[in-house]
Amino acid sequence: MKNKLxxxxxxxxxxxxxxxxxxxxxxxSFDVYEGEFLCIIGPSGCGKSTVLNILANLDDKSSxxxxxxxxxxxxYMLQEDALFPWLNILDNALLGLNIRxxxxxxxxxxxxxxxEKYGLKDFLEKYPHQLSGGMRQRVxxxxxxxxxxxxxxxxxxxxxxxxxxxxxxxxxxxDIIKSEHKTVVMITHDISExxxxxxRIIVLSKRPSVIKNVYExxxxxxxxxxxxxxxxxxxxxNELWRDLDKNV
Ligand code: ADP
Ligand code: MG
Numbered sequence: 390m391k392n393k394l395x396x397x398x399x400x401x402x403x404x405x406x407x408x409x410x411x412x413x414x415x416x417x418s419f420d421v422y423e424g425e426f427l428c429i430i431g432p433s434g435c436g437k438s439t440v441l442n443i444l445a446n447l448d449d450k451s452s453x454x455x456x457x458x459x460x461x462x463x464x465y466m467l468q469e470d471a472l473f474p475w476l477n478i479l480d481n482a483l484l485g486l487n488i489r490x491x492x493x494x495x496x497x498x499x500x501x502x503x504x505e506k507y508g509l510k511d512f513l514e515k516y517p518h519q520l521s522g523g524m525r526q527r528v529x530x531x532x533x534x535x536x537x538x539x540x541x542x543x544x545x546x547x548x549x550x551x552x553x554x555x556x557x558x559x560x561x562x563x564d565i566i567k568s569e570h571k572t573v574v575m576i577t578h579d580i581s582e583x584x585x586x587x588x589r590i591i592v593l594s595k596r597p598s599v600i601k602n603v604y605e606x607x608x609x610x611x612x613x614x615x616x617x618x619x620x621x622x623x624x625x626x627n628e629l630w631r632d633l634d635k636n637v
Pocket of ligand 2 (some may be wrong): 437438439544
């Protein structure tokens with residue numbers, strides 16, 4: 390049986406601005422199961438980042454509940470890799486642990502092990518500008534994983550990259566996340582990207598966003614690229630496109 394990691398119940402968020410109240414999300418409910426790759430997709434400005442920020446405890450909800458069966462350790466990764474240019478790759482990867490005062494020998498060894506395992510062995514002493522965009526994004530992911538989060542929240546993690554890098558970084562990220570058996574909630578507005586990665590996709594409407602549809606995704610293939618070539622990829626794509634295209 391699938392183990393429920395967290396439950397979002399009747400979540401709403403209103404922003405108060407000088408121009409008045411902006412209702413960003415309206416009564417959203419969904420569950421996140423252990424080990425799943427959940428994507429949330431929706432038009433630009435619909436409230437996707439708002440949902441993620443509330444899950445990450447970076448923003449307050451207006452109403453609703455987020456129920457966790459235990460206090461979850463959250464790892465959060467943004468669109469930009471957000472590495473510090475003056476820190477070398479190892480120090481950048483250790484930054485999350487450093488901030489949490491968790492720089493133990495075990496944790497440092499674990500971080501080095503992740504860097505080595507995922508192709509960054511020869512770059513520990515290098516600086517971010519010496520790496521490709523894709524490699525930097527891998528470092529950012531490892532920095533997040535180094536803190537051993539129970540759940541990873543990814544906000545459009547590939548959108549700052551060009552199309553070709555995007556494809557290869559999503560291969561890397563998918564590989565790392567599968568090998569490390571992580572639970573992921575990823576936000577995107579890219580239908581193909583969601584389909585190439587997700588076990589389940591939640592489609593949000595335009596703002597104020599409500600859940601329009603939830604899809605269980607059964608696409609064969611072990612990697613995002615293999616999935617993109619699967620027969621039923623196009624069928625799912627068309628369904629999701631219809632949801633988003635209706636624009637309501
Ligand atoms: P998305 O990530 O789907 O593009 P966001 O969650 O960033 O959307 O924003 C949803 C809506 O809430 C947008 O209309 C945005 O302008 C508004 N919004 C986001 N953050 C704030 C804020 N801090 N103050 C006021 N309005 C905000
Ligand atoms: Mg956003």
